[in-house]
Amino acid sequence: MQTTTVANTDRAEQLEALGFTSEADYEQHHQILQKARDLGEQALRDTRAAGGLEYVHLSETGPHAGRRLCLAPKDQSSRSVHAMYAPLNNPTFLASVCEKCLHVWCLEAYDDGDDIPDYLVGPRAAAKLAAAKAEAPVVGEKGGQ
Incomplete structure (x- = not known):
């Protein structure tokens, strides 16, 4: 007591x-x-x-430097930033990032149980939800309802 x-x-x-x-x-x-x-x-x-807001893609570093995480081709309408150096803690920048690139980064850069920065908790949850929906069987397809 x-x-x-x-x-x-x-x-x-x-x-x-x-x-x-x-x-x-x-x-x-x-x-x-x-x-x-x-x-x-x-x-x-x-x-x-x-x-x-300008649309920004996240890209790889190393041997595949410059390749966008969403695999979109390079074009003049948007720019790329190396994912590991991107200022994702800046809300304005984070809001301008390609959603597919951000999902790939959130799922690949952090494992379950890792300490995830507060500003990526929401995007990671959205990425996990999108991944789960993508894996779910579609009605009418083999294995679906």
Whole structure:
């Protein structure tokens, strides 16, 4: 029983040190931050859809340097950046990256259980979902419903 009281006191002190009056205050703060992130991401998607961001492909380094991860041919309408050097932590840059390239990077660069940067958690989840959908049997095909 004493351990729980000490843990609660420690948590209360941590919250107070961060400027929060209660656990509910802390939760409300996180909800506001999440809403702001969601709105920012939506604004970037809208800007990208309207053609306001340059389209960027991620490419390989090493023996296949320059080859785009999505295997799209090189053209003048978009540029490529080596995936391992790309500033994916920049939300504006991340929003302008080719979705297929980003999916390949998220699935290949990180294994399950690896520490994944916060800014790639959402794209990795989307990549896994897309990969699962691609592997699912299609209705009417052999093995489908």
